[in-house]
Amino acid sequence: MKKRFYITTPIYYPSAKLHIGHAYCTVLADVFARYKRMRGFECYFLTGADEHGQKIERNASLANKTPQEFVDGIVEGFYKLWDLLEISNNDFIRTTQERHWLRVQEIFTKLLENDDIYLGKYKGWYCKDCEAFWTDTQVGENHICPDCGREVQIAEEEAYFFRTSKYVDRLLKFYEENPNFITPESRKNEMINTFIKPGLDDLCISRTSFSWGVPIRENPKHVIYVWLDALTNYITALGYNTENPELFDKFWQDEECEIIHLLGADITRFHAIYWPMFLMSLGLRIPDREFIHGLLMMKDCKMSKSKGNVVDPYPLVEKYGLDAVRYYLVREVIFGQNGSFTPEQFVERINADLANSFGNLLNRTIGMMNKYFQGQIPEYKGNVTPFDGELSSFAKAVINRYELCMDDLKITDAFIAVNELVQRANKYIDETTPWVLAKDESKKEELASVMNHLANTIYTAAILYQPVLVKAAEKALDQLNVPQELRNYENVYKFGVLGGQTVNKAEALFPRLDSAIEVEFIKNLMGGK
Ligand SMILES: [Zn+2]
Structure with a gap:
């Protein structure tokens, strides 16, 4: 096990407001970072914004703003959303920041000096009116500009290219020697069979047809194009190469640090193929793992504003609370698979796991503790009833x-396990029937043991829930009056540490939602569909 962790989300493109699909990846990274820190490890967590490019330049001009004003406004919304979701990132990188610009220019120079970059010609579909290049898919069969609807022509412009051919063999060898580099593995096979084996073209890394980007020092009419600019954020944010060598060594070059990128399937190719190649050219370490998460979609299609099916996280958090939304995101979609957001499933998940299972267990337990032991948690006495041993081993x-x-980023499975513990404890109440034990004075010790086992199981679940339920886990620990010194993760291994404390007032952690009313409410949020 490594002793330090560096986890990143992709840097998001500020062309529109973020929706719950973006929140998904960032919350996953946050849960992982909080988990590692809870266990006493150092974890550096980075997210950010990818702010250059033609689309930003055009959207800004349509909005009558400079590109910088335009992105500043949108990035303000990113900050607000991450605040709302209590994202614990250590840094937020913007590619328009000087600390990034200067380093990207240096990186370009290095690659040029290594003879990994050459000046060539970029050929593509060009719209004269928009002064923009488009891809085959964008222009479609009729070769129409997707922006203005005019016909496009094949045109050429001077551009710099990265020599991918030089690194293909090394990359394939790297895949072979590091079988865990890409998860899920099917994505790696896709990289090899779809992109690498048929022959990889050199990658175009500059443009002259727009100017909103990092200018190339050696040839300033060119700006650095997309991926060389965007991917290098993972190292420029750490202060590569001269800005903060200490931080960079600690979280990148040092083998004791595990480097993990989280990303969506649509950008796998760039992270899995070109990013390692850039790093090879720079003589730097390649990340340990790239986790490709699925998309959180709306039933059968991708979320998009034009379809009116975007879920805005703000009103959801306002209405149902931060923890409910965070929990839904990590629990509903199996990591690596696609998932779909539906109002019904959202309400059902909160009711089933949080209100009926965890919240209810806490509430019942505190109620019984008050009724049978004047609110005091009885001391742990080992296995007293025939069911105690099974619960503590579970x-x-x-x-x-x-x-x-x-540790393996199977975050959904981790919380399924915690939920099973909570369900096991609810079953334990049915097995031990404390209300029956309470009627028989000779069963007092058994009753005490049941109460202790319940309190310690809730304590265990609450500690494990902490990375996702940032408020409710603490509230549960408060209601059980768990002393600060027992809130360190290390204590969770010793079943039975809780005992002797007097519980506080029971308050519902998650009120049960009325399904029909809430589903209607969420549907209205989504535009009445
Ligand atoms: Zn056009």
Whole structure:
């Protein structure tokens, strides 16, 4: 196990407001970072914004703003959303920041000096009116500019290219020696069979047809185009190469740090093929793992504003609370697969896992503690009832499963395990029937043991829930009056540490939602569909 972690999300493109699909990736990264920190590891968590390019330049001019004013306005919204979701990132990189610009220019120079870059010609569909190049897919069969609707022509412009051919063999060898580099593995096979084997073209890394980008020092009419600018954010944010050598060594070059990129399937090619090649050319370490998450979609199609099916996270958080939204995101979509947001499933998930399972268990337990023991948690006395041993072993097994899953970024599975523990505890109440034990004075010790086991199981679940339920887990610990010194993760391994404390007032962590009313409410948020 490595002793330090560096986790990143992609830098998001500020051409529109962020929706719940963006929140998905960032919350996953946040849960991982909080988990590692909870266990006492250093974890550096980066997110940011990819602010250059033709589309920004055009959208800004349509909005009558300079590109910088335009992106500043949108990025303000990013900051607000991450604040709202209590994202614990250590840094937020913007590609328009000087710290990034200067370093990208240096990187370009290095690649040029290595003879990994040459000046060639870029050929593509060009719209004279928009002064823009478009891809085959964008112009379609009729060769129409997707922006102004006029006909496009094949045109050429001078551009710099990165020599991918020089690194193909090294990349394939790297894949072979590092079988865990890309998860899920099917994505790696796709890279090899779809992109690498048929022959990889050199990558175009500059443009002269627009100016909103990092200018190339050696030839300032060119700006650095997309991927060389965007991907290098992962190292420029750490202060590569002269800005903060200490931070860069600690979280990039040092083998004791595990480097993890989270990303969506649509940008896998750039992260899995070109990014390692750039790093090879720079003589730098290649990340340990790239996790390709699925998309959070609306039923059968991708979320898009024009379809009126975008879910805005703000009103969801306002209405249902931060923890409900965070929990839904990590629990509903199996990591690596696509998932779909539906109002019904959102309400159902909160009711089933949070209100009926975890919240209800806490509430019932505190109620019984008050009724039978004047609110005091009885001391742990080992296995007293025939069901005690099974519950405490189950709790230990869940901790183990949780850690294995979290360490391997199977975040959904980790919380499924915690939820099973909560359900097991609810079943334990049915098995031990404390209300029956309470009627028989000779069963007092058994009743005490049941209460203790319940309190310790809730305590375990609350500790494990902390990275995702940033407010409710603490509230649960407060209601059980867990002393600060027992809130360190290390204590979770010792089942039975809780006992003797007097519980606080029970308050519902997650009120049960009325399904029909709430589904209607969310549908209205989404534009009445
Ligand atoms: Zn046009």
